[in-house]
Amino acid sequence: MTSERDAMLSRLAGGSVDVLVVGGGINGAVAAAALAGHGVQVALVDRADFASGVSSHSSNLAWGGIKYLESGEWRLVRKLCLSRNRLMDAFPSTVREIRFFTSIQRGFRMWSVLVWLGALLYWLMGNCRMSAPRFLRRKTIIAEAPVINASEVVGGLEYSDCYLFDNDSRFVFNFIRRAMDAGATAANYTEVTALEFSSDQQHWQVSLRDCEANRDLQLTAKVVINATGPNVDRLNATVGVDTEHHHLLSKGVHLIVDRVTPLAKVLTFFASDGRLFFVIPMGPKTCIGTTDTQVARAEVSVSNEDRDFVLANANALLELPEPLTRDDIIAERVGVRPLAIAGADTSRDWVQLSRKHQLEIDDDRHFISIFGGKLTDCLNVGEELVAAVSQLGVITRSPEQRWYGEPDATDRRRFLERAQHLALDELTEDGVSEPLSLRFWRRYGNYANELLDTIGEHPDKAKLVIPEAEYTHAELELMSRREMIVHFDDFLRRRSKIALVVPGRSLRKESTLRGAARLLFGDSAAAKLAEYLEG
Known part of the structure; x- marks a missing residue:
């Protein structure tokens, strides 16, 4: 019997589509789902498995970006909060509210009451859609979360955001499945080996390689979308597409260990370097992290330095029967966050950069690049891409049903x-x-x-x-x-x-x-x- 992947590859071979999406992470997945839902002939390919890069190494959180309040990006926070609310409404079985239990230690750069006021503003910016935040006194933290080392804690707060009940990569795949159900063609382990734009015929000649069978395929596409995440700049350079925006890459590491507390809340701290540090419930396990290290390439791995940083912070912030060691690590997640910057200046304080996305459209060559982005904002990315493709002359139609979300x-x-x-x-x-x-x-x-x-x-x-x-x-x-x-x-x-x-x-x-x-x-x-x- 012919597999579904083989059937998809047969459709690609010698075919012609309106749009080719390169990259099967969250940006590529919503691009394919949104376009297919709007009647566009779309194909999606990824040189590895779907969601095998950044989109399978996140914190499994869909949050509105509360940390961006500190840097004054209020419009972004408002947008992300509303995007999070849409995800909750569209995926009620998958995207669920969870409480974040945050402790503030002595010497932190802001009084704990000011952090709580920020959480109150955050709640209001999300249209009070979730449970209200509350201020936590030290004695409350000790009573409700005895796993927290409260020796240096002066207070804290509790507020709500969302998490994915299963995992990030499954969430991404379900967008791809929805795209296929709407008529899209998708194939994993299929690499783009060459892209050449014909100005006469106004289309792209695409060479593909089926990495499993080691065979070559040809395809034409009116529009190409570069949704390769941290590799966007690399593909653009190969094709000769110049863009204003580029990526800085930040490596994030999470470690999975046996459950450290039965408390079904995300314990939130500020790590020894001042950045957010999470202890996230994961059924019978706990996910701890993350790191935030600037790197030059998308290909990254977990170093002993990374492991020791995460373990040291967990041991310092938690009251555990025995300190966590490398032997306690069940699994590791490591990926890079692509952070969009304008211009070639990489000397900016990259730690303050947000995950907001940017689309760049090459009108002459019908080529769209997606920079940045995060799972929370994915529905906006999909809708903006439909508008961008329409701008390039591809006919779109209003969908008969919503292109995202669970069945009714x-x-x-x-x-x-x-x-x-x-x-x-x-x-x-x-x-x-x-x-x-x-x-x-x-x-x-x-x-x-x-x-x-x-x-x-x-x-x-x-x-x-x-x-x-x-x-x-x-x-x-x-x-x-x-x-x-x-x-x-x-x-x-x-x-x-x-x-x-x-x-x-x-x-x-x-x-x-x-x-x-x-x-x-x-x-x-x-x-x-x-x-x-x-x-």
């Missing part, structure tokens, strides 16, 4: 009624964090009905595949059909967060993964499993 309430009600009729939730295994019906709907939307079909015929397929990971046999069969999983990491690290919560020593066992390999890869299971275990 009627679809959800029908799914839950079917699930109840099948007694689906009674099949939820002991120790699992939530009923199957809620989890299936959040992850797969209307595709969750296919899971009901499968489990209705074979109830045993509601059983978990991997111990410690909440994924069933039926889900892996669905993901194999619908989610273009080419390598094990695509599943373990991006379509799911299994690699972030299951210790590597447990995960990298043939006995643990053999069943998952068979479900995901069929006849190629042995080879794919060996590739992962040897990698």
Whole structure:
């Protein structure tokens, strides 16, 4: 049977599209979803897996940028708060409110009451959409969050923002899935090897390489969107596109450890270098970080210096039974934040730069570059790109339905009624964090009905595949059909967060993964499993 990826590559070969999107991170994903939703013939390619770069290494937060109040970027904060509110409304199962429990230490650059007043302003700028902030006295912090080392704490505050219930890369993929459902063509592990603009024919001649089969493809596109994140400048230089904006890159590192507190709130501090430091609940685990280090290239890794910085701050800020060490690290997340700057001057105080996005349009060559951006602002990016593509002469039409968000309430009600009729939730295994019906709907939307079909015929397929990971046999069969999983990491690290919560020593066992390999890869299971275990 031809895989969905093979079918997509066949559509690309020798084809012609209105818009080619290069890069499958959050900016590329919303570009494809928005354009496809507006009737544009769009193709998206990524030289690696979808969301394998910056978009799979975030803090998993969708926040309005409270820290930008200090630098006076009030308009940006207002915009981000409203964008966060839209995400909450559009993705109620995925983007959820969470409380941030912030402590202020003696000697901080502002009185704690002033920080609380800033949080009050932040709440107002978000139209009071979330729970109101509250001022925290030292004794309140000690009583409510005993895990915090309060020896130097003078006060604090609690306010609300949002987090992603699953993970960032799954959120990104669901935009790509939505784009494909609206008619877009998308292929991972497909690299752009050459771009040449024909001024006579007013289109781009595109050379592609299927990195898995090592074969070349040709495509024409009226417009090209450079959504390669931290590699935007590199692709622009290759093509010869000059832009006013460029990127500075900041490396961020998060470490995943066993849960340090049952408190279901984001503990927020200011690290030893004065920057924000988070302790983020992640089910049975905790995510701690981040770092903020300027780097010259997008290819980064976690150094021992990074690990020691994060661990030292966690140990200093928390009251733990035993100090965290490198041996406690279950998984690591490292990526670069692309920060947009105007001009070639890189001597600015880059730590003060925000994540706001900038679009640059080359009208003569029909080429659009996306600089900066963050997940919170993704819907605005998509809508601005529709307007930009229309400006370049591509015909767009008003969508028959919204191009983003979960299926509507009627679809959800029908799914839950079917699930109840099948007694689906009674099949939820002991120790699992939530009923199957809620989890299936959040992850797969209307595709969750296919899971009901499968489990209705074979109830045993509601059983978990991997111990410690909440994924069933039926889900892996669905993901194999619908989610273009080419390598094990695509599943373990991006379509799911299994690699972030299951210790590597447990995960990298043939006995643990053999069943998952068979479900995901069929006849190629042995080879794919060996590739992962040897990698």
